[in-house]
Amino acid sequence: MTADVIDGKAFAAGIRARVAEGVAAFKASQGFTPGLAVVLVGEDPASQVYVRNKHRQTLEAGMESFEHRLPADTPQADILALVEKLNADPAVNGILVQLPLPDHVDADLVINSVSADKDVDGFHISNVGRLGAGLKAMVPCTPLGSLMLLRDRHGSLSGMNAVVLGRSNIVGKPMAQLLLKDSCTVTIAHSRTKDIEAVCRGADILVAAVGRPEMVRGSWIRPGATVIDVGINRIETPEGKTRLVGDVHFAEAMEVAGAVTPVPGGVGPMTIACLLANTLTSAHRSVGLPDPEGLTA
Numbered sequence: 028m029t030a031d032v033i034d035g036k037a038f039a040a041g042i043r044a045r046v047a048e049g050v051a052a053f054k055a056s057q058g059f060t061p062g063l064a065v066v067l068v069g070e071d072p073a074s075q076v077y078v079r080n081k082h083r084q085t086l087e088a089g090m091e092s093f094e095h096r097l098p099a100d101t102p103q104a105d106i107l108a109l110v111e112k113l114n115a116d117p118a119v120n121g122i123l124v125q126l127p128l129p130d131h132v133d134a135d136l137v138i139n140s141v142s143a144d145k146d147v148d149g150f151h152i153s154n155v156g157r158l159g160a161g162l163k164a165m166v167p168c169t170p171l172g173s174l175m176l177l178r179d180r181h182g183s184l185s186g187m188n189a190v191v192l193g194r195s196n197i198v199g200k201p202m203a204q205l206l207l208k209d210s211c212t213v214t215i216a217h218s219r220t221k222d223i224e225a226v227c228r229g230a231d232i233l234v235a236a237v238g239r240p241e242m243v244r245g246s247w248i249r250p251g252a253t254v255i256d257v258g259i260n261r262i263e264t265p266e267g268k269t270r271l272v273g274d275v276h277f278a279e280a281m282e283v284a285g286a287v288t289p290v291p292g293g294v295g296p297m298t299i300a301c302l303l304a305n306t307l308t309s310a311h312r313s314v315g316l317p318d319p320e321g322l323t324a
């Protein structure tokens with residue numbers, strides 16, 4: 028049996044096209060252009076790639092993109108002052124502070140200094156709380172994109188057994204909240220979980236977000252399961268080059284699963300598409316328009 032490959036790249040292009048339509052309609056009715064500000068502190072090469080992609084795709088969607096690149100040794104007070112300026116700027120509807128931040132910066136302090144209404148990452152404590160309480164929130168982009176792929180494949184997720192591998196604040200925990208909201212029976216597994224393979228074999232939906240290259244083997248996967256691979260790991264090939272792999276052994280998963288997201292071309296492009304969707308949503312909410320159709324959780 029060979030699993031279906033879930034084409035996140037194509038799905039994300041469709042989302043971005045819908046965002047672009049929404050942006051055009053917003054401009055026509057409101058007379059201003061939604062804007063996204065990205066703050067990048069330091070020179071992390073991986074972050075630079077994402078920031079470049081975000082910038083290009085933001086412009087392609089018809090939105091304004093404001094990039095702020097600061098040196099790695101920027102004092103925390105200067106970062107906080109920039110965030111305050113962006114909070115107050117009416118041209119900025121979304122603010123993303125790229126993580127990780129350098130060690131001398133208190134990341135929680137910076138994240139929570141972003142206005143919750145402009146927090147398109149959904150990392151602000153009030154958005155975390157609102158999601159947990161089932162209230163309208165900004166939803167983190169990677170879990171939102173993963174949820175969209177799952178709903179597209181299954182329609183209703185009600186009653187399905189979902190296992191989330193990883194319990195980070197940016198992926199694992201919000202992913203579990205969204206699956207719970209869609210009435211899955213949710214298990215969160217992590218580095219202390221006993222017999223993690225058996226836990227995973229119970230999953231109709233398996234979301235891997237651990238940051239361990241190809242950790243999830245074919246034998247961990249229930250036949251026919253849907254596997255969402257969030258991991259982005261750069262590994263050395265025997266030829267001394269590098270390549271991207273996920274947290275799932277893709278070839279083995281293809282033999283067992285019903286459907287698998289590839290890396291690259293799976294969840295990654297959905298993350299950026301959802302960032303743009305959240306920025307449009309934030310612009311709508313700022314002027315009292317209803318949320319854009321089909322782009323929220």
Ligand SMILES: NC(=O)C1=CN([C@@H]2O[C@H](COP(=O)(O)OP(=O)(O)OC[C@H]3O[C@@H](n4cnc5c(N)ncnc54)[C@H](OP(=O)(O)O)[C@@H]3O)[C@@H](O)[C@H]2O)C=CC1
Pocket residue numbers: 169192193194195196197198199216217218219223236237238239257258259260294295298
């Ligand atoms: N595609 C995308 O858009 C994005 C991809 N990513 C990628 O997703 C992956 C996860 O990211 P993130 O959540 O930030 O990572 P974190 O390092 O913050 O969290 C990793 C989680 O995995 C768990 N874990 C680590 N090792 C094991 C193990 N051997 N067995 C079981 N659980 C384990 C940890 O458990 P414990 O809590 O017990 O330590 C932790 O909860 C990374 O590869 C990252 O690059 C991240 C964001 C966006």
Ligand SMILES: Nc1nc(=O)c2c([nH]1)NC[C@@H]1CN(c3ccc(C(=O)N[C@@H](CCC(=O)O)C(=O)O)cc3)C=[N+]21
Pocket residue numbers: 076077080123124125126127148168169259271290291292293294295296298299
């Ligand atoms: N505040 C903040 N918000 C984030 O959402 C955030 C962050 N910080 N820090 C880093 C992680 C990682 N992340 C990715 C986004 C896009 C791809 C992506 O587009 N991947 C493509 C291409 C990957 C490549 O070729 O390098 C793919 O998987 O096909 C990957 C990873 C967002 N993150």
Ligand SMILES: [Mg+2]
Pocket residue numbers: 167168169170197298
């Ligand atoms: Mg994210």
